[in-house]
Amino acid sequence: MGLWGLCGLWLWRPPSEASVEEWYSRTLYRWIEGAVAPWAATLPFSAALALFAAGMLGFPLLWVGNWCYRRRVKKSAHWRGLWWGLKWGILTAPAVFLWFLVFWGAGYARVPIEERLGLDTGIITEAEAADLRGQLLAVLQRDLPGDGGRDVARAVAAVSKALELTIEAWDGKAISLPRTVKATPHGLLLVNGTSGFCSPFTLEPHVDGALPDTAFVYTAAHELAHIAGICGEAEADCASYTAGLNAVDPYARYAVALRMYAALAGTLADEQRKAAFGRLPKTARQDLERAAQAAKHYRIDWFSRLSWRAYDRYLRSQGVKEGVRDYGRGMRLFASLWRKGLARFPGESGGPGAAS
Secondary structure, X not given: XXXXXXXXXXXXXXXXXXXXXXXXXXXXXXXXXXXXXXXXXXXXXXXXHHHHHHHHHHHHHHHHHHHHHHHHOOOOOHHHHHHHHHHHHHHHHHHHHHHHHHHOHHHHHOOOHHHHOXXXXXXXXXXXXXXXXXXXXXXXXXOOOOOOOOXXXXXXXXXXXXXXXXXXXXXXXXXXXXXXXXXXXXXXXXXXXXXXXXXXXXXXXXXXXXXXXXXXXXXXXXXXXXXXXXXXXXXXXXXXHHHHHOOOOHHHHHHHHHHHHHHHHOOOOHXXXXXXXXXXXXXXXXXXXXXXXXXXXXXOHHHHHHXXXXXXXXXXXXXXXXXXXXXXXXXXXXXXXXXXXXXXXXXOOOOXXXXX
């Protein structure tokens, strides 16, 4: 009952955002991540997927086995075998929820990035959008990968290092991130329309193994941002964009810039959108097409719709008011950082805010 009481206390009398920010996100979480993430990264398999399989398969098997034992050996009534599984389900549910909160989930309640960094999150004007697309196109053209230039492991490690510097600049406290992400079996995530996930129980970043190289890198950047203690999807996008553009590896910069350019161009009207994508180098257009083909190949539409509805409700339950629409704020947050001079493109001394 004590565990249920702690869960109820969090749900009905949660701590303030300032308390979560100071004592959890900038203190306790960094201790936990510093201890757990490096250990999990050394495992040659996904501990998260292993735990999930054990829970989904092992617990029902134990339940059935216990029921059979009680019926055949102890000659107990049917309801005793049924009650065993229900009892342990009730006992373990609050422990799992608290594990989620302590290891990662409490970060949903931290101070929003807009308040932490004092951002003006107004809409991106047409002039700013055109400027951003131009800057991104320049990055893509300059860092276009040639023969032998697609070292995924090196690019992911470079993004991880750049994220450490970004988060330290934002929070004023250092954090150490894994240099690798784990690839899931092909299609495991794409089947429901997602590309990657961060395990809140083992602090492992995952990317679907069926994604082509460039999509793998920019998805890894997003998942690593979650490991850095950023729970919201838009904030994770923003952090991955800021760090990816300033990674020392050119392929990392290219991959993240391509995702950003596609996000901006995707908001344009039909003819403008076609023209914007037409300005991309042929290699960049091919990378986007390969990612789209992989997604289409594995996605099961009805399952994807159900999964995204469930995820939308999950995000809203964690205080993300826009649910899955929160993904759309990533570029707006980046533009706010850039406007203030807190994010820059390679070669820039700062954004327009720093130059004025």
